[in-house]
Amino acid sequence: MATIPEYYAGKSVLITGATGFMGKVLLEKLLRSCPGVKTTYVLVRSKAGQSPSARVADMINCKLFDRLREEQPDFAEKIVAVNSDLTQPDLDLSREDQDKLTGCVHIVFHCAATIRFNEPLKDAMQLNVLATQKMVSLAHRMKNLEVFIHVSTAYANCDRELIEEVVYPPPVDYRKLIDTLEWMDDKLVSLMTPKLIGERPNTYTYTKALAEYLVQQECGNLNVAIVRPSIVGASWKEPFPGWIDNFNGPSGIIIAAGKGILRTMRASNTAIADLVPVDVVINTTLAAAWYSGSQRHTRPKSVLVYNCTTGAINPFRWGEVEYHVISTFKRNPLEQAFRRPNVNLTSNHLINQYWIAVSHKAPAFLYDLCLRITGREPRMMKTITRLHKAMVVLEYFTSHSWVWNTDNVTMLINQMGAEDRRVFNFDVRQLHWAEYMENYCMGTKKYVLNEELSGLPAARKHLTKLRNIRYTFNTVLVVLLWRVFIARSQMARNIWYFVVNLCFKFLSYFRASSTMRY
Known part of the structure; x- marks a missing residue:
């Protein structure tokens, strides 16, 4: 087969979601x-x-495209912004744009x-299912289409413990659900x-499962592959380590932990x-896309699914995440x-609620009280409220583990030549988690919060x-407790003296043992 760069040479590519986190990384790498x-x-x-053109111009001016800008100063000439709204009939494409796309696109x-995650079901269906249906319909009209890649999520079937690289039938016929939601009011949909x-924990995973099944059912003779990433984080190597540009998913939690705002979280270590x-x-x-496109004439048409995950190949646990984030x-x-x-x-709900009250809400209330006294706008309770909403959404994923089958990913690596494996590396066996997490944390500092290293x-x-403030506060608190409780009770004083005497004897024994050794 041709190499990956050779396969894409001379071809026209269509990307949806190009202004999103993964979409812009895809555009830059391509x-x-x-x-x-x-x-x-x-x-x-x-x-x-x-306008769409202005949004794309703003997007390619960001740090992500700096390396590309150095290597290919005229790269923007290859990007064509097409005005479209995926929630509208015919994707809101003009007749001219429809003719252009159906006539020249090779890869979607x-x-x-x-x-x-908490999107109302009707909205999630519009964006994740109906928009996919419209894209598949447009793909059927493309005269030169070689492959259609649908980006899903590894958690589309998170109601299963073992997730294989197959499309599972959903519990509800997506066609009937689409018809039903058309006449239902929002209140009734919310109840159902x-x-x-x-x-499944939310409408996101549910609608992504429906979208996968829709793609399989309606692809017909299209050459289709589905890529299922798990929790997508900062870049490992490209275009530079630790690049991240948003607070979504783990990034917001990492920043909250670094700021000292997040002190407790419901998760299994x-x-x-x-x-x-x-x-x-x-x-x-x-x-x-390269593999399916190159094999389109020789391989039987079937929907290839790739579980793009790390847990089965290079496992990393939440307790380790917490350790590396805090130490960094x-x-x-x-x-x-x-x-x-x-x-x-x-992982205990009651203990978590206790620490939320003690370590989150109480300090936030006191901080806002100080702000009010000094005539400033209180803000910490609002921040804590937003943080708790994010944590509730993530609890399901931080408390469960899944077993992933990744045979197709392994097959894909083996089909690539040595140079392609180097340039398009996705072998996570090579991923060193401690280094990656440090780069991730520093990436949130540099690229999300725009903090310079000179401020360290x-x-x-x-x-x-x-x-020092914490030590002073703890010392004052111990003295107050002594005055209020221990100094007034003979039994408490006896216990206190016993503990102090025990500590003194232990230290004396330790000192004597050390002297004898030397």
């Missing part, structure tokens, strides 16, 4: 590593008064989706949602944190931290100040 690609069409809607990457989604770097997902996606931020603290980084993971000395001084 243009940088496959310089022979002819044109990349990106479906973008107008937003906040900005359908990345667009709503990633809000828990029954519909069953053991031993549960596998199936984080997967965004560049691993993108390299898998580009390679999947203690060495390289975030600026103006609220408290020193320290997070307690617990001041941030470290601030952290030392917070430590």
Whole structure:
């Protein structure tokens, strides 16, 4: 077979969701590593008064595209913004744009989706299922289409413990559900949602499962592959380590922990944190399109599914995530931290609620009270409320583990030549988690919070100040407890003297043993 860059040479590619986190990484990697690609069409809607072209121009001016800008200064000429709204009939494409896309596109990457876990079912169906149906319909009209890649999620079938690389039939016929939702009012849909989604935790995983089945049922003679990433995090290597540009998923939790705002979280220390770097997902996606496109004339048509996960190959647990995040931020603290980084993971609901009250709500209330007294706008309780909503959404995924089958991913690696394996690396056996997590944390500092490394000395001084304040507070608290309780009770005094005497004897014994050794 041709190499991956050779396969993409001279071809036109269509990308949905190109302004999203994964979409823009896909666009950058495709243009940088496959310089022979002819044109990349990106479906973008107008937003906040900005035209699609203006939104794309803003997007490619970000840090992510710096390396590409150095290597290929004219790369923007290959990007064509197409005005489209995936929720509208015919994707809101003009007749001229429809003719253009159906006449020249060779490869489709359908990345667009709503990633809000708590999206109302009707909205999630519009963006994740109906939009996919419209994209498949458009693909059927494309005269030169070689492959259609649908980006799903590894958690589409999270109601199963073992998840294989197959499309599972959903419990509800998606066609009947689409028809039913058309006449139902929002209140009735909201009441029915828990029954519909069953053991799945949210509408996101439910609608992504429906979308997978829809693609399988309606693809017909299309050459289709499905890529299922797990929890997508910062980049591993490309275009540079630790790149991240949003607070979504684990990134917001990591930042909250670094700021000292997050102190407790409901999670299992031993549960596998199936984080997967965004560049691993993108390299898998580009390679999947290459393999299916190159084999379209010789391989029987079937929907290939790729579980793009790390848990089965290079497991990493939530307790380890917590350790590396805290240790990184203690060495390289975030600026103006609220408290020193320290997070307690617990799987017990009652213990978690206790620590939320003691470590989250009480300090936030006192901090806001101080702000009010000094005439400033209170803000910490609002921050804590938003943080708790994010944690509730993630609890399901931080408390469970799954077994993933990744045979197709292994097969894909084996089909690639040595140079392609180097340039489009997605072999997570090579991933060193400690290094990755440090780069991830530093990426949130540099690219999300825009904090310069030159500010580290001041941030470290601030952290030392917070430590001294904590020690002073604890000392005062012990003295107060002594005065209120221990000094007034003979029994308490006896217990106190016994403990002190025991400690003194232990230290004396330790000192005597050390003297005898020397």
